[in-house]
Amino acid sequence: MNYFSSNFKLGILGGGQLGKMLLNDTRKFDIYTCVLDASTEAPCKIASNEFHIGDLMDFDAVYNFGKQVDVLTIEIENVNVDALEALEKEGIKVYPSSKTLRTIQNKATQKLFYVDHNLPTAAFSRFAYTSQIQDTIDNGGLSLPFVWKAAQFGYDGTGVKIVKTIQDLEGLPNVECIAENLVPFKNELAVIVIRNASGETKTFPVVEMEFHPEANQVEYVICPARIDKKIAKKATEIALKTSQAFNHVGLLAVEMFLTQDNNILINEVAPRPHNSGHQTIEASYTSQFEQHLRAILNLPLGRTDSKVSGVMVNLVGAEGYSGNVIYKNIENIMGMEGVTPHIYGKKQTRPFRKMGHVTIVNEDVNEARRIAEAVKLTIKVISE
Amino acid sequence: MNYFSSNFKLGILGGGQLGKMLLNDTRKFDIYTCVLDASTEAPCKIASNEFHIGDLMDFDAVYNFGKQVDVLTIEIENVNVDALEALEKEGIKVYPSSKTLRTIQNKATQKLFYVDHNLPTAAFSRFAYTSQIQDTIDNGGLSLPFVWKAAQFGYDGTGVKIVKTIQDLEGLPNVECIAENLVPFKNELAVIVIRNASGETKTFPVVEMEFHPEANQVEYVICPARIDKKIAKKATEIALKTSQAFNHVGLLAVEMFLTQDNNILINEVAPRPHNSGHQTIEASYTSQFEQHLRAILNLPLGRTDSKVSGVMVNLVGAEGYSGNVIYKNIENIMGMEGVTPHIYGKKQTRPFRKMGHVTIVNEDVNEARRIAEAVKLTIKVISE
Numbered sequence: 192m193n194y195f196s197s198n199f200k201l202g203i204l205g206g207g208q209l210g211k212m213l214l215n216d217t218r219k220f221d222i223y224t225c226v227l228d229a230s231t232e233a234p235c236k237i238a239s240n241e242f243h244i245g246d247l248m249d250f251d252a253v254y255n256f257g258k259q260v261d262v263l264t265i266e267i268e269n270v271n272v273d274a275l276e277a278l279e280k281e282g283i284k285v286y287p288s289s290k291t292l293r294t295i296q297n298k299a300t301q302k303l304f305y306v307d308h309n310l311p312t313a314a315f316s317r318f319a320y321t322s323q324i325q326d327t328i329d330n331g332g333l334s335l336p337f338v339w340k341a342a343q344f345g346y347d348g349t350g351v352k353i354v355k356t357i358q359d360l361e362g363l364p365n366v367e368c369i370a371e372n373l374v375p376f377k378n379e380l381a382v383i384v385i386r387n388a389s390g391e392t393k394t395f396p397v398v399e400m401e402f403h404p405e406a407n408q409v410e411y412v413i414c415p416a417r418i419d420k421k422i423a424k425k426a427t428e429i430a431l432k433t434s435q436a437f438n439h440v441g442l443l444a445v446e447m448f449l450t451q452d453n454n455i456l457i458n459e460v461a462p463r464p465h466n467s468g469h470q471t472i473e474a475s476y477t478s479q480f481e482q483h484l485r486a487i488l489n490l491p492l493g494r495t496d497s498k499v500s501g502v503m504v505n506l507v508g509a510e511g512y513s514g515n516v517i518y519k520n521i522e523n524i525m526g527m528e529g530v531t532p533h534i535y536g537k538k539q540t541r542p543f544r545k546m547g548h549v550t551i552v553n554e555d556v557n558e559a560r561r562i563a564e565a566v567k568l569t570i571k572v573i574s575e
Numbered sequence: 576m577n578y579f580s581s582n583f584k585l586g587i588l589g590g591g592q593l594g595k596m597l598l599n600d601t602r603k604f605d606i607y608t609c610v611l612d613a614s615t616e617a618p619c620k621i622a623s624n625e626f627h628i629g630d631l632m633d634f635d636a637v638y639n640f641g642k643q644v645d646v647l648t649i650e651i652e653n654v655n656v657d658a659l660e661a662l663e664k665e666g667i668k669v670y671p672s673s674k675t676l677r678t679i680q681n682k683a684t685q686k687l688f689y690v691d692h693n694l695p696t697a698a699f700s701r702f703a704y705t706s707q708i709q710d711t712i713d714n715g716g717l718s719l720p721f722v723w724k725a726a727q728f729g730y731d732g733t734g735v736k737i738v739k740t741i742q743d744l745e746g747l748p749n750v751e752c753i754a755e756n757l758v759p760f761k762n763e764l765a766v767i768v769i770r771n772a773s774g775e776t777k778t779f780p781v782v783e784m785e786f787h788p789e790a791n792q793v794e795y796v797i798c799p800a801r802i803d804k805k806i807a808k809k810a811t812e813i814a815l816k817t818s819q820a821f822n823h824v825g826l827l828a829v830e831m832f833l834t835q836d837n838n839i840l841i842n843e844v845a846p847r848p849h850n851s852g853h854q855t856i857e858a859s860y861t862s863q864f865e866q867h868l869r870a871i872l873n874l875p876l877g878r879t880d881s882k883v884s885g886v887m888v889n890l891v892g893a894e895g896y897s898g899n900v901i902y903k904n905i906e907n908i909m910g911m912e913g914v915t916p917h918i919y920g921k922k923q924t925r926p927f928r929k930m931g932h933v934t935i936v937n938e939d940v941n942e943a944r945r946i947a948e949a950v951k952l953t954i955k956v957i958s959e
């Protein structure tokens with residue numbers, strides 16, 4: 192198939208920031224790209240060749256959109272998988288596959304997948320409803336503390352709660368869920384695996400997700416991770432094994448915990464460009480977005496090593512501000528060394544909404560980390 | 576002025592490949608951008624917020640477009656300068672200024688500018704019409720060989736001819752022109768100067784434009800130039816002095832000849848993103864496009880040093896092919912190390928038309944140069 196011709200059409204389900212960054216590379220290669228999203232204000236509305244409005248969870252919307260393209264990919268997991276399966280049967284190339292997405296969309300199924308494939312993950316129990324947890328605790332079948340996770344539709348930390356006391360269960364939605372052992376970890380690591388349809392496979396360097404000590408939120412993604420080489424090798428091997436188990440095509444971001452006793456446990460995976468790979472735009476020989484494109488179009492993969500070190504800081508809406516967004520002090524951070532802001536183009540901010548990210552590149556990872564902290568203390572995402 | 580708000584509008588005159596690459600960065604910063612171009616097939620048609628159709632040489636088209644924006648820039652020099660002057664008087668920020676463009680648009684005026692500002696350039700004579708050259712040669716006022724250059728509307732080598740014999744004058748258009756001493760040069764160098772409205776000034780490293788020994792065409796742009804440090808310093812100083820003379824805001828690409836006896840002579844300048852800076856996208860801490868944007872929006876400038884070495888190869892239409900373009904063997908070059916093709920999105924190829932470029936990055940400039948040669952021998956821009 193000639194991807195570089197106007198007869199070829201790539202479809203993307205979802206028109207958010209990941210799609211927007213992917214469009215930079217479809218534009219670079221002049222690949223004709225169609226986007227489906229429910230919102231007329233989606234960041235992908237401009238820069239795509241065709242922008243279609245439709246509900247990503249609706250069978251007909253996804254099916255009818257997918258019928259028009261040659262290769263279909265996603266930038267968000269919450270899409271109608273039955274439609275993807277129907278499209279696959281009709282010969283449309285769908286990456287990630289409906290099978291992979293079905294496994295990943297449900298956290299209980301995803302955890303069982305790891306167990307079935309002998310991939311390390313924290314022990315867990317599965318519940319049809321949150322209300323069943325109390326009984327299990329009473330019966331001695333589950334002990335506090337644990338991590339409650341909704342099985343479906345979680346996104347960026349929503350649908351996750353650390354349950355330390357019975358009272359913490361109050362107010363949780365009564366949905367299918369898992370209760371996972373609370374593993375004390377030193378570090379959260381991530382490895383992005385890239386695999387094209389011919390099976391060529393590469394990995395980006397291990398990154399470290401540094402947590403805010405109090406807020407328990409990822410503050411910085413740091414590449415390379417400041418960890419022992421043996422641990423990096425182990426994390427990479429587990430990520431590769433996970434990609435093989437899924438027989439995955441495209442990007443697979445594998446998030447892992449490094450436990451206090453240096454074990455590695457898989458937390459979760461994302462079969463698409465991922466927050467833990469944003470620094471690749473500036474730091475790597477090939478960005479994760481370009482790699483995803485190369486993989487799903489079955490082109491040779493690019494180099495995955497880094498030109499320089501990179502640290503990424505998410506720009507999220509400040510607490511107490513909702514409405515038309517203002518990036519206060521953005522001029523100041525642009526005067527800092529090696530700093531590039533990425534503004535996603537969402538018009539409205541609200542507390543903790545992902546509005547953009549900032550990459551800091553430097554020859555020295557510790558210097559990049561130091562500048563990242565200055566960035567974080569300077570820029571504020573507020574409203575008019 | 577808050578550039579990062581939807582009240583702000585940036586205007587770009589010209590919707591070609593330079594505009595297209597600039598749009599990657601206006602998109603990255605979410606800066607609202609309007610483009611004016613005569614063609615409905617211009618590469619900037621998608622990815623701009625507003626795309627307007629109009630003739631860039633028409634006063635009304637440029638003036639009416641410019642009235643709607645806050646800052647106006649160009650991606651091509653051949654625009655109506657009277658309209659820019661009128662816009663400046665009404666408070667629109669125009670970078671480059673009408674004054675700079677007026678000087679540069681006419682090669683005779685440009686050459687006189689260098690002389691007036693004590694900037695080194697090859698000796699030349701000015702003619703109102705090409706037909707006057709013959710008389711001057713007969714009178715002993717000009718000797719062969721020389722370089723004939725049309726004073727206006729030249730682009731990428733058109734409007735330039737090396738005149739070795741009287742016969743070479745035949746067929747040249749009878750227009751305002753200059754006859755420039757043919758200087759035997761070792762190398763063509765270029766330095767891009769960036770200056771923002773506050774006067775902050777930086778330079779990219781000196782690049783080398785390697786010529787094909789027979790075709791006398793630039794084949795490779797090489798960064799860093801493989802020249803003596805003293806010569807690089809001298810070239811940078813001349814570029815800075817040129818930028819100061821123009822009191823320039825934005826990018827100024829200064830093309831220079833390095834003569835056999837190590838003198839540096841200014842060939843010409845371009846007050847915009849330039850072919851000699853394309854490798855900055857992959858090789859530099861900050862691309863020339865982002866720097867242009869930072870400069871014209873009066874933001875702090877980014878780092879101009881390189882992460883790695885970069886070599887750029889232009890993708891031009893092969894001789895003997897016209898029509899719907901095909902990038903033959905593009906998959907093969909994408910399998911080479913550190914190779915990124917940029918396809919501009921022009922649907923029709925014709926001989927020597929600039930259809931894209933390829934950047935090769937590597938830790939070692941000689942290795943990048945070696946891979947660049949393999950790229951050049953592999954990919955072919957042909958028609959269906």
